[in-house]
Amino acid sequence: MAPHDLRRSFKRPAISDQERRRQQSLLRQSQNRRDAQHHARFLASTAFSLPSQTPELEPSFSQPEHI
Amino acid sequence: VAGIELPHKQWPELIGSLLSNLPQLPAHAKQATLETLGYICEEVSPDVVDQDHVNKILTAVVQGMSSTEENDVRLAAIQALYNALGFAEANFSNDTERDYIMRIVCESTLSPDVKIRRAAFECLVAISSTYYEKLAPYIQDIFNITAKAVKEDEEPVALQAIEFWSSICDEEIDILEEYEGDFSGESDVPCFYFIKQALSFLVPMLLETLLKQEEDQDQDEGAWNIAMAGGTCLGLVARTVGDDIVPLVMPFIEENISKPDWRQREAATYAFGSILEGPSPDKLVPLVNMALNFMLTALVKDPNNHVKDTTAWTLGRMFEFLHGSAMDAPIINQANCQQIITVLLQSMKDVPNVAEKACGALYFLAQGFEDAGSASSPLTPYFEDIVQSLLAVTHREDVVESRLRTSAYEALNEVVRCSNDETAPFVVQLAPVIMVELHQTLENQVAADERQSELQGLLCGCLQVFIQKLGSSEQTKYHLMQYADHIMSLFLRVFASRSAAAHEEAMLAIGALAYATGSDFAKYMTEFYKFLESGLQNFEDYQVCAITVGVVGDVCRALEDKILPYCDGIMTQLLKDLSSNQLHRSVKPPIFSCFGDIALAIGENFEKYLLYAMPMLQGAAELSANTAGADDDMLDYTNSLRNGVLEAYSGIFQGFKGSPKTQLLLPYAPHVLQFLDSLYTEKDMDDAVTKTAIGVLGDLADTLGGNAGPLIQQSVSSKEFLKECLSSDDHLVKESAEWAKLAISRAISF
Numbered sequence: 001m002a003p004h005d006l007r008r009s010f011k012r013p014a015i016s017d018q019e020r021r022r023q024q025s026l027l028r029q030s031q032n033r034r035d036a037q038h039h040a041r042f043l044a045s046t047a048f049s050l051p052s053q054t055p056e057l058e059p060s061f062s063q064p065e066h067i
Numbered sequence: 068v069a070g071i072e073l074p075h076k077q078w079p080e081l082i083g084s085l086l087s088n089l090p091q092l093p094a095h096a097k098q099a100t101l102e103t104l105g106y107i108c109e110e111v112s113p114d115v116v117d118q119d120h121v122n123k124i125l126t127a128v129v130q131g132m133s134s135t136e137e138n139d140v141r142l143a144a145i146q147a148l149y150n151a152l153g154f155a156e157a158n159f160s161n162d163t164e165r166d167y168i169m170r171i172v173c174e175s176t177l178s179p180d181v182k183i184r185r186a187a188f189e190c191l192v193a194i195s196s197t198y199y200e201k202l203a204p205y206i207q208d209i210f211n212i213t214a215k216a217v218k219e220d221e222e223p224v225a226l227q228a229i230e231f232w233s234s235i236c237d238e239e240i241d242i243l244e245e246y247e248g249d250f251s252g253e254s255d256v257p258c259f260y261f262i263k264q265a266l267s268f269l270v271p272m273l274l275e276t277l278l279k280q281e282e283d284q285d286q287d288e289g290a291w292n293i294a295m296a297g298g299t300c301l302g303l304v305a306r307t308v309g310d311d312i313v314p315l316v317m318p319f320i321e322e323n324i325s326k327p328d329w330r331q332r333e334a335a336t337y338a339f340g341s342i343l344e345g346p347s348p349d350k351l352v353p354l355v356n357m358a359l360n361f362m363l364t365a366l367v368k369d370p371n372n373h374v375k376d377t378t379a380w381t382l383g384r385m386f387e388f389l390h391g392s393a394m395d396a397p398i399i400n401q402a403n404c405q406q407i408i409t410v411l412l413q414s415m416k417d418v419p420n421v422a423e424k425a426c427g428a429l430y431f432l433a434q435g436f437e438d439a440g441s442a443s444s445p446l447t448p449y450f451e452d453i454v455q456s457l458l459a460v461t462h463r464e465d466v467v468e469s470r471l472r473t474s475a476y477e478a479l480n481e482v483v484r485c486s487n488d489e490t491a492p493f494v495v496q497l498a499p500v501i502m503v504e505l506h507q508t509l510e511n512q513v514a515a516d517e518r519q520s521e522l523q524g525l526l527c528g529c530l531q532v533f534i535q536k537l538g539s540s541e542q543t544k545y546h547l548m549q550y551a552d553h554i555m556s557l558f559l560r561v562f563a564s565r566s567a568a569a570h571e572e573a574m575l576a577i578g579a580l581a582y583a584t585g586s587d588f589a590k591y592m593t594e595f596y597k598f599l600e601s602g603l604q605n606f607e608d609y610q611v612c613a614i615t616v617g618v619v620g621d622v623c624r625a626l627e628d629k630i631l632p633y634c635d636g637i638m639t640q641l642l643k644d645l646s647s648n649q650l651h652r653s654v655k656p657p658i659f660s661c662f663g664d665i666a667l668a669i670g671e672n673f674e675k676y677l678l679y680a681m682p683m684l685q686g687a688a689e690l691s692a693n694t695a696g697a698d699d700d701m702l703d704y705t706n707s708l709r710n711g712v713l714e715a716y717s718g719i720f721q722g723f724k725g726s727p728k729t730q731l732l733l734p735y736a737p738h739v740l741q742f743l744d745s746l747y748t749e750k751d752m753d754d755a756v757t758k759t760a761i762g763v764l765g766d767l768a769d770t771l772g773g774n775a776g777p778l779i780q781q782s783v784s785s786k787e788f789l790k791e792c793l794s795s796d797d798h799l800v801k802e803s804a805e806w807a808k809l810a811i812s813r814a815i816s817f
Contacts, residue, residue: 004189006230006291006296008299010295011376013387013427016477017528018524018572021528022614024535025575025614025617026617028582029617032582032624033663036624036667037667037717037718037762040722040724041765041766041769
């Protein structure tokens with residue numbers, strides 16, 4: 001049971017620029033998701049289908065036990 | 068072994084047998100027993116040890132701490148108590164037992180043995196955060212013993228004594244923030260205003276510590292001493308009490324700021340810098356206006372590097388907290404701006420630690436002008452000089468040994484972020500300069516060279532900022548598109564390094580590039596896909612995985628149905644991620660949101676994933692519906708999980724809208740509605756979840772139409788929940804509710 005390190009951040013900004021960039025990316029992504037949703041909601045309900053080009057998915061997946 | 072067995076109710080006799088004849092044991096066996104108890108308490112969770120055993124452990128520990136015991140036994144006992152504190156909630160709620168524990172801990176702070184004194188203060192620190200609300204009867208005595216330790220004791224003990232007050236500040240800052248955030252002015256724990264009450268004694272004690280600096284402490288990354296701890300605590304005290312600290316600190320600053328001894332000048336400057344966050348601008352701006360010129364002169368002329376370091380840091384704090392468009396009284400104007408920039412640029416040529424702080428100050432100077440609007444920033448005339456100076460810093464020979472390089476690139480990022488129409492041409496020219504720098508590091512790639520990877524990370528970060536800036540206006544976006552192929556090829560080469568941090572930065576930048584380039588990003592997918600896949604497989608560096616999940620969303624929105632050829636691989640990996648117990652749980656909610664992004668991009672082609680994705684979503688929805696007994700952290704996580712699941716449903720319903728295959732979703736509708744109803748019944752959704760949940764109701768109604776009409780009408784969500792959301796104060800909740808109302812009315816009248 002070694003003594004616990006009690007050093008605090010010294011003469012450093014509360015968040016680094018890297019952390020800021022990460023947060024800004026998350027913010028942009030959630031805004032873009034919201035915009036895409038909004039766009040989809042107010043798009044006229046026109047039916048169109050996209051051609052299926054990809055092979056079937058094979059794996060079988062377990063239930064989400066570890067979420 | 069106990070850590071494994073106790074949670075399974077095995078080895079129930081362990082604690083009893085450890086304690087059975089403790090008082091009769093020789094000292095070394097007592098010590099070993101107490102150490103074992105300490106390790107057990109450190110290892111197992113409080114809920115697996117019953118109260119009877121907790122009582123026995125605490126009794127043994129407190130007896131072991133008695134002054135009649137040998138020092139080694141006392142030390143083992145007090146270290147065990149530190150680990151047992153989390154178990155002692157019931158005992159701390161009992162006045163007699165708490166008084167006894169507190170008395171014995173406080174007595175131990177007076178032990179002749181330095182290790183025991185230190186461990187006793189360490190316990191007080193832990194008690195201050197775990198049982199803040201129980202401290203009132205003891206705070207006066209604790210002040211006296213901490214003051215004595217700070218003044219007279221050896222450094223390891225004094226540091227813990229200061230930490231006690233820093234920890235009380237942390238608690239009170241949290242409580243007061245909760246008061247402010249909650250209109251009822253309530254908090255789970257009341258604030259006892261210990262700091263405010265102790266202020267007139269505490270502040271002089273901390274100011275004294277500032278004079279105990281070590282030579283060259285600024286050059287040593289690992290340094291931590293009493294002056295540093297004291298100043299940090301002073302900063303926390305300022306944040307706790309606000310204006311009240313100013314009159315207590317100003318006389319110290321005035322008395323010491325011009326003294327011949329560098330320690331006095333540095334301590335005065337550090338005190339000033341420390342109190343710049345907390346008090347109101349009304350109180351601080353007049354003082355900063357008086358001090359600014361003095362500080363600028365000191366930064367250039369003071370003969371001592373330590374003073375210059377603290378002066379540059381203090382200038383940075385002035386700009387961070389008191390400069391910006393939100394301030395009524397600007398501290399920077401046309402008249403002093405030139406002098407400030409001249410001084411900062413000159414300081415960037417100083418020794419690395421001073422130059423690093425000057426870059427930091429420039430960062431906050433630029434940040435204050437970030438929302439100044441186009442073409443009106445006072446920085447505009449100096450833009451080119453600033454950029455050149457920062458680039459020169461990154462090329463200094465001594466830049467690698469310190470944080471200076473990071474600081475210079477961070478400042479460059481902020482300067483680029485606050486560029487405007489007038490300075491945009493410089494940014495356009497600067498982008499290839501950074502690309503060349505990145506190219507050079509890749510040409511000399513040594514996979515295991517940490518410093519090189521760090522530089523690559525910084526350069527990718529820088530390019531991310533360029534991409535965002537140049538991509539944000541049509542005029543400059545044209546130039547960005549000219550560079551896009553080259554930039555992308557550089558990012559892909561960064562993945563050859565082994566550094567997770569560099570991968571993370573490259574991935575973030577690629578996400579920004581996908582957003583900026585839109586459907587043109589498709590041409591990079593063949594090459595990029597393998598890195599996207601390995602990012603999703605990176606369980607170990609889960610932040611890389613999390614960022615990659617976000618980038619999948621960016622790519623989906625950029626490519627829309629052109630993402631289809633890659634979806635089997637991406638979905639396979641995302642489903643594996645969800646099933647893994649190795650991946651950090653924080654990545655899982657964004658993966659669900661990502662399902663929504665994919666579904667929205669590929670529409671009815673999501674059909675083949677429904678069979679796999681829907682059970683996952685249902686499982687997570689059921690897990691997150693019930694929050695009984697969850698603490699705040701768990702509730703936050705549960706809400707983020709709910710949000711992810713709901714965003715997935717939203718994307719899937721909207722993706723299938725208008726398709727002949729919408730009937731495939733009908734079997735899932737009862738569960739989705741049930742989930743929404745259960746969320747409404749639980750009453751613990753945050754606003755983001757409420758907004759997404761009511762939006763999903765609309766999406767379901769919109770896509771399934773009349774087929775789901777009767778189901779929708781049976782749900783509580785379509786009645787009470789919708790009604791509540793329609794009258795919400797949050798405009799986003801209200802907007803989603805109006806959408807749901809419209810979609811439901813269409814579905815029902817179908």
